[in-house]
Amino acid sequence: MMQKSVIVLIVILALSSTCVSVVSAEDFPVLDKEVEIRQAHLKWTAAIYETSMNAVIAYIDEISEGTGTSELISLRDDFKAQTEKIGTLTTHVALNNALRQLAQITTDFRLETRKQMDEHNGRYLELVNRVETALDENQEELDSLKNTYWEKREENTLAIFDIRVNRAQTILDTLQTKGYDTGEAQKKLDEIKAKRSGLEAALAAKDNLAIAQVHLEILSLSKELARIVRDLQVMIPQEVRVKHWLHVGDRVVAWTATIIAELETLGIDVAQLQSIHSQAETDLEKAHDAFDAHNFDEAIDALNDLKTDLIKLRDAYEELVFSGVLSGDMKRTVEATSAALDDTIKDMDASI
Structure with a gap:
């Protein structure tokens, strides 16, 4: 209940952001898979916001006797129109732009909500209760979107890991065939490969903290590998x-x-x-x-x-x-x- 209340308060009092994954595109297969993860996450979080918006509109409609919801409905409809485009956004740039637009809409919705609450003597605790009830009533749909997100995140994160490892292995194999000593680099890459099982376990457990920890370990090893390979490249004429x-x-x-x-x-x-x-x-x-x-x-x-x-x-x-x-x-x-x-x-x- 405490976790849900925190979500509700964020929706009502902030309603101005969604989670942004900071990523980089090393190649198009990786780019596509990263975008798919972000699409799934955005669809899930957008559904939470839209459900909450509907509950807010219903409450404002009640306390204003139908006179205070026109702007809120317009903003909610704009939000829906933007979220319906999520599946067509195929790059990080496009998703970032969509997030900016959604953030602006939710900011405007929050400000309009406060305005109507003040004008019609709304009670914030009651509003929180209405939003919480709406989330409960739509829990099955929200859980389905959440599960879809985690399934896509697990599948694509591991695929991205494999793509990058295979890419690094190809580079080392090429350097080795050209006579370069890749022993140190191969040892470091093998350390990275060994992190896959930990990453897979963290993803399966849906443990964001553990996932972040494994990613940090992989990042540290990857920087060391990059340094080693860069030193090898200096040897190239x-x-x-x-x-x-x-x-x-x-x-x-x-x-x-x-x-x-x-x-x-x-x-x-x-x-x-x-x-x-x-x-x-x-x-x-x-x-x-x-x-x-x-x-x-x-x-x-x-x-x-x-x-x-x-x-x-x-x-x-x-x-x-x-x-x-x-x-x-x-x-x-x-x-x-x-x-x-x-x-x-x-x-x-x-x-x-």
Whole structure:
């Protein structure tokens, strides 16, 4: 009962946030699975909020004799409209934007609730009781959504773990075939692999504290592995690393130019994007020139400048998505491009 009362008070007095999972997209399979977890969680928590909103509206309708609920109903309907889109949101950027919109709606709902409670001498303890009763009456549906969330979280979290471990193993195998000593790195990766059983047990127990603890242990080991692999990569000839990132830079700059051109045909203001992209082209050209002159240190400096440009470009894309001027396929394309840029930036951080 105490736990439920806490939930009720949060719903009524806060009604302004849902849990946001802070994640990073290392590759698209991982990105998709992380998004699915967040979708399931958001559907569950949104159902709790909507049930609570309905109870609040019913109580305000009663104490105001039908005169104080029009704004609350409008906000509730806006909330429902946003939550119905959850299944169509396929990127973290899209989900983050949806969360911001839901947070604003719930904040407005909270303020309107307080206003109506003050105007009509509402009793907060009674309101808490009404919300608690509504949650009890809808417990079966809410429990079903909760179970769906935990099932998806367990399935996808373990799948993400396997994807990342397999990816790391492939890297080590490749380095080994090229003659590099991967013994220390393999030992560290084996330590990470051994954490899977603990992660699986924590997920099965639905123990958030235990899950967080295992994740922290995996994160610590992963940082150690990254350091070891980074040291191995330093052994790779500088010329080879620079050449690789020049090829990546060529593809990224060409693709982002295509996106900007498509945005311009839609009448979108792309002046900022074009300015950043122009600088990226300049820095990439400097890197090519330095490479051709066998000045690899200077080429790496230019590639780091390019990385800075890509960070600005990624942020500009995210701002464009959040502005609400995009829709449909174009919005999804820009979101995916922003996520891909984030991947590239992180890989550049680890390699140059």
